[in-house]
Amino acid sequence: MDMGLKGKRALVCASSKGLGLGCARALAAEGVHLVMNARGAQALEASAAAIRTEFGVEVTTVAADVSTPEGQAALISAAGDVDILVNNAGGPPPGMWSDWDRDDFIAALDANMLAPIALIKALVPGMMARGWGRVVNITSQSVKAPIAVLGLSNAARAGLTGYVAGTSRQVAGQGVTINNLLPGIHATDRAVALDTGVTKAQGITMDEAKAQRCATIPAGRYGTAEEFGATCAFLCSQHAGFIIGQNIILDGGGVNATL
Numbered sequence: 001m002d003m004g005l006k007g008k009r010a011l012v013c014a015s016s017k018g019l020g021l022g023c024a025r026a027l028a029a030e031g032v033h034l035v036m037n038a039r040g041a042q043a044l045e046a047s048a049a050a051i052r053t054e055f056g057v058e059v060t061t062v063a064a065d066v067s068t069p070e071g072q073a074a075l076i077s078a079a080g081d082v083d084i085l086v087n088n089a090g091g092p093p094p095g096m097w098s099d100w101d102r103d104d105f106i107a108a109l110d111a112n113m114l115a116p117i118a119l120i121k122a123l124v125p126g127m128m129a130r131g132w133g134r135v136v137n138i139t140s141q142s143v144k145a146p147i148a149v150l151g152l153s154n155a156a157r158a159g160l161t162g163y164v165a166g167t168s169r170q171v172a173g174q175g176v177t178i179n180n181l182l183p184g185i186h187a188t189d190r191a192v193a194l195d196t197g198v199t200k201a202q203g204i205t206m207d208e209a210k211a212q213r214c215a216t217i218p219a220g221r222y223g224t225a226e227e228f229g230a231t232c233a234f235l236c237s238q239h240a241g242f243i244i245g246q247n248i249i250l251d252g253g254g255v256n257a258t259l
Helices: 018-029 041-055 069-079 102-130 148-174 189-202 206-214 225-235
Strands: 009-012 033-038 059-063 084-087 133-138 176-183 247-250
Touching: 009 018, 009 069, 018 033, 018 041, 018 084, 018 133, 018 225, 033 041, 033 069, 041 059, 059 069, 069 102, 084 102, 102 133, 102 148, 102 176, 133 148, 133 225, 148 176, 176 225, 189 206, 225 247
Parallel strands: 009 033, 009 084, 033 059, 084 133, 133 176, 176 247
Antiparallel strands: none
16 A cells, blocks of 8 residues: 655654654655654664664654753754654653652643644644644553553543644644554553563562463553554555544553443
């Protein structure tokens, strides 16, 4: 299938590894030139070099914290007239409802709600003026089915979801789509961190922790960054122009819901 993306430009946030890297690689495979971002310069440069070598696309790197105004300004400057924006940022730490204070919520909002909104506001007007654009926000399955220990993420990502629900309908007429991808557990560093927490809490091995989690997933396994990236690339493609303001869950069937 021809995605119709060859020669377009994309800003992919938090893309040195994990799901962000999966999205960057899938877009690069379609001939999309990239602006890649991460906080750690070393991992970012390594991933960018690999993509340049494998796919032959142009890759600009911006080592910056997307949750800060300075980081956002650097990304917006490097992005220029991008056609595609993939918003992504690491989730806030787990805990219990009684653990968090105002500063914890502000930090979660800065990273997982306000940063994506800032980039949307900066880059979508140009897409509208050119008559074509795609925005994909990587959120979480917890938007659909809240996870108690991830209350900070539940709250911040749900806020972004509400913003997208209204905004996406306002820009669709100018050829710009905005949608959200809601990952469940995938084989990334985040999964390793969560499973490590289980090993410490329950005194079990990593293999046992993973098996325990897999047993709760109808697909019986963790997702991969490659299949997640392929879904992102489709949402960015010429074939997805009628998908507006949707929340697409990639969780192996973990969320038990009819709608």
